[in-house]
Amino acid sequence: MVFLLSIKLFVITFIVVRGDLIKFIDEPLNGYVDIGKDHSLTCVVSGLINEELTWHKNGVQLLFEDEDVKLHISKTNNEISIGNITTLAVLNALRSDTGLYQCVVISLESGIILKKSRKAELIVRSFPSPQYPICHQPRADIPLGSTISMSCVSEKVNPPVTLQFIRNSQSLNAGTIKQEIEKFVKFRLKLNATKDDNGAVYECHQYSSFDSSYRKSCSMKPLNIQYKPEIKIQHTNPVLPGRETILFCQTFANPPVSQYRWTLVPPIKDEDIIVDKTGQTLKLVRPLIEQSRTNITCTATNEIGQVSSSVVLTV
Structure with a gap:
């Protein structure tokens, strides 16, 4: 020792x-x-x-x-x-x-x-490898009002890259989160799905101070925001007695409306009404004065749900 x-x-x-x-x-x-x-x-x-x-x-x-x-x-x-x-x-x-x-x-x-x-x-x-940035797509079908989460990933390099989400040539800052995970940098965007987002294309742009002219980007697929139908009944009001009139069930929906249904209260005779093949148009063949105040309802259904809208007939 x-x-x-x-x-x-x-x-x-x-x-x-x-x-x-x-x-x-x-x-x-x-x-x-x-x-x-x-x-x-x-x-x-x-x-x-x-x-x-x-x-x-x-x-x-x-x-x-x-x-x-x-x-x-x-x-x-x-x-x-x-x-x-x-x-x-x-x-x-x-x-x-x-x-x-x-x-x-x-x-x-x-x-x-x-x-x-x-x-x-x-x-x-250096710049990141040529395959970056890589966009990670949100889910295919997005319910209205749900949270959309999308991200893009790049490599950690010197100098660090700047990642930016773009929609319609506008930069987005709200709802963005930057994370560094091992050798990668991840940029995330979270937002609430609105009808205006349906079909929107989001891009992720990558910049580097290593070269001010450098820019690369990747794109998300167009967003598919799904929602129940919105209905507006187009019609003439008031209606002249005995003169044919048409009511059109105008809808905005994603996915498209799969079924239309008309309901009249009180009922009008079958021979006095015509519904086209799509179910979207209702024709009153011979409106009568006594049919005034008839409640006419259009119900539209798609995979998300169904919605109704009504008008009161005035002859």
Whole structure:
């Protein structure tokens, strides 16, 4: 036990003593590089005797013999008049090269780290991959008054992209939520379904300060807002006795009306009325004065429900 403690004390003393003699004259600096371009980090150290200069990325030593590293990252060490210089060259920068880099002094005998430079942040600037943004469609059939939820997704890059929902060339801000999930950024839009939204097309536009002319977009399918029929009975009022008159059951509905039904109270004889094949038009063949104040109702039905509207006949 005493022997092990002695070794530990010796190692600690060695690190402190050697570390005090080693000085960083020039340390790596923060920087930006565009994707596909080259960038270098430089470090100058004095006081080396039997030590090696190497590099860490995000706290982990770069192993320059690894295939993934040596293909586009190289290290050059040289002696100069004021000490030793090491240069880390990043060639054809990848987005994954973004990180914190440090120049590190290692003992050749023990492999112990004796000293580290300050951390230098390298940021690789790029656009998202070509397939982004990706629009996630809302459900196919949307009931009136329900919540519509739509989103678009892009990649987290530097500089961050800006996502914007557009409808009819107008930017939408209300109801938008931005989320960052691992390597992605998600932009969500929530709104209450109205009849005006039926058939509307929403787009997600993507911008980047990396290039002010850059813009990409994706589109949602036209919204399918479903609602019960709205009815308005078109008719002449008052009606002249004995002169044929027509009542038209005008409707607005999605999905379309599947059935029309006319109800007359009190009833009028079948031979005095004609309903066309669609059921939407009612014809009074010979209106009589005694039929005044007849309540005529049109009921329209679709998959969502049914609605009725009435008028009072005046002859």
